[in-house]
Amino acid sequence: MTAETLRNLVETVPQLKALEEEREIFWRNPLLKPAAQGHSLAPLTMADIDDAEARLARFAPFLVDRFPELAPANGVIESALRPVPALKARLNTRYGADLTGTLLLKEDSHLAVAGSVKARGGIYEVLKHTEDLALEHGILSGFEDDYRKLASPEARALFSRYTVQVGSTGNLGLSIGITSAAVGFRVIVHMSADARQWKKDKLRSHGVTVVEYAADYGKAVEEGRARSNADPMSYFVDDENSANLFLGYAVAAKRLVGQLEALRVPVDADHPLFVYIPCGVGGAPGGVTFGLKQIFGDHVHCFFVEPTQAPCMLLGMATGLHNGIAVQDIGLTGLTHADGLAVGRPSGFVGKVMEPYLSGAFTLRDWRIYDYMRDLWETEGIFIEPSACAAFQGPVMLGQTEEGRAYLADHGLTDKMENAAHILWATGGSLVPEEVREVYRNTHLE
Ligand SMILES: *Cc1c(COP(=O)(O)O)cnc(C)c1O
16 A cells, blocks of 8 residues: 555544544444445345255254264354343442443354354355365255264265365454364464464364464465365365355354343334444454345444454455455554454455454454453453453443534434344353463453
């Protein structure tokens, strides 16, 4: 990006100045359209999500075989949706959030196998690849076949000839690594400098090869992709462009319907639903948002949250340049304590799909993720990792920013907020070792 291009951008996109100055902002997406219009622009449909859900159902018996802890849930990997009233009170008193309605926590932090939202997209993508290979080599005769055959010695001998590779800041690597190893693939995870040591240790304990980079996520992905492309027996999980990952995340929305009903939380024109999701490269929050918009249409309002040093999706969408711009281009470092969100360049695929769907995005400074983490721990006794707590910035700031209030007014929501439900999408945390949790709890930043 030349200095001149950048100067022109700053003139046309006023938020860039605030981003450059590391200010916490709410950016309202000017391209948001009625959901029906969004659907007509989208490259994927509800039928694709249904297809993904059906694939996960086919694999359920195999998953129980490989991960016995999934037996009680019959092989379905899903998380709880939980009201967090004490946290709501804390956000109001401590940060002046003035939050009304119901505050809920979606505990993807506690998803089985991978302990993060990556259990959705990552596991789905590995299963899709497994199915493709098994059908091609006659291990499975078709979708009706018994998928437990995939655990047979014959199947494992086949899978052991193949390699799966992925670039990751940590959690995607955990998800892809653990699942691929359980299927029987060789696995190489390319970890960026941000990745926490315990995640690398855990992967190695599963027999996964971990390659460490001194550089950021973008570099780890680039190297991983190059090495995988050089090996005809290797499959690269492309977090930046994968429709499969995206669809795995989107299935979450279908499962949410029954959970909201069980809690007697209606979603309709008089009962808006607000969803706040931490964003890195965009796949997880994008996929979840895509699913939610398919199901709840204009009644759901989806927001991403990013660190002030790594607001890559906001930057890509606000400028319309998507993966053609990185946070380093506007003088930011991309370095953040929110390791799961430490991404400098967004997914162009996701940004483009999100244009008509995303309501907006928040940025937050790093100190907040530790404070929010303690707020949840102290009020509800629930631990989630600091990156996941970025979500809390949404309900705290929506009503406290001029742009946020304008969003509510323009959508006729101001007098419906008593009836609103807010979902904090808790994206990770249950696998964090106790000693690391203790370090987090004692971390106080300015
Ligand atoms: C990966 C991750 C995210 C964001 O997902 P992206 O697909 O990178 O946008 C958010 N929170 C946590 C804890 C994560 O691991």
